[in-house]
Amino acid sequence: MTSTSTPPGLTRFNALEEHAASAALHEVCASTAWTRRLLAARPYAAPDGLYAASDAAMAELTEADLAEAMAGHPPIGRPEPGDPASAREQSGMSGAGDGLRAEMLELNLAYQERFGHVFLICATGRSAEEMRDAVRERLGNPPEKEREIVRTELGKINRIRLTRLVEED
Template sequence: MNKLEWLNGLSLEDAQAELLRCCGSHRWADAMARARPFKDVPSVYAEAGWLWSQTGPEDWKEAISHHPRIGDVEKLRERFKASGAWSEQEQKGMEGATEDVVQALADGNREYEARFGFTFLICATGKSAREMLEHLRERMTNPPALELRIAAGEQAQITRLRLEKLLTSP
């Protein structure tokens, strides 16, 4: 049985749980689980994108709340058991980061959360710690409504990558 057949064959509750690993919005995961069966993998991605476009600020904040802070690799497996291994892979750019960059990310994360009320979110795959820090600093000047939309866009990218992992991992 391939992974698409597996996803299509799960119970509603089990499908929701698997999809929540990809995106922490319950509304999105429920809609995705109910959209099954999918005819092919591109249909999964298309539906995921369309359903995400139907969500709003509260859904985005819920999804963002399911992510660890960038650089907080110690907390990944502890708090985010369902998606911790994926988060750790996505934050590979933290490996080899200098102490000053790690500290600047920690400080920047706190400032960001104080300003916007949610965790800084970036699709970290392929980005170094220094690049993530640069993005964090650039985004600090955004108006709150714009920043939330940017974070929602980052979530969409992360969701796509995680769906790919869900449908291809053994």
């Protein structure tokens, strides 16, 4: 891909000084290890290279790295005030009634008690009912299976956020 067809956001990201690029990546994923790997591979000729680097970095995250990444995500149904990304991603919960919101809170707490971290799901495009059904189902998973599901879901979230980063004008 030639530089003229590189999306404007990717061109801008490649040109950022390291601290600014690090901050932009931290908005995508709170894992320091993931951020370091993506920074080390700059510049990216095309979005696919950035996405591949993200996938490779995600695959290599340790349990501690995953915990650090998950700490950057608010519980489903309770996006961080002033965080447009989590509000946008969790918009499926915005129309949920009080009963469903209360049920999600209860399920989130049960999940956190069982696994020791927030329930993580790529919420983009999912309804409140779909998210509730997913947490119900995943509560029965063994911890090692759930850890790999979390890794996959985090990868999906990162891809959506990276796409937004590289396609911004």
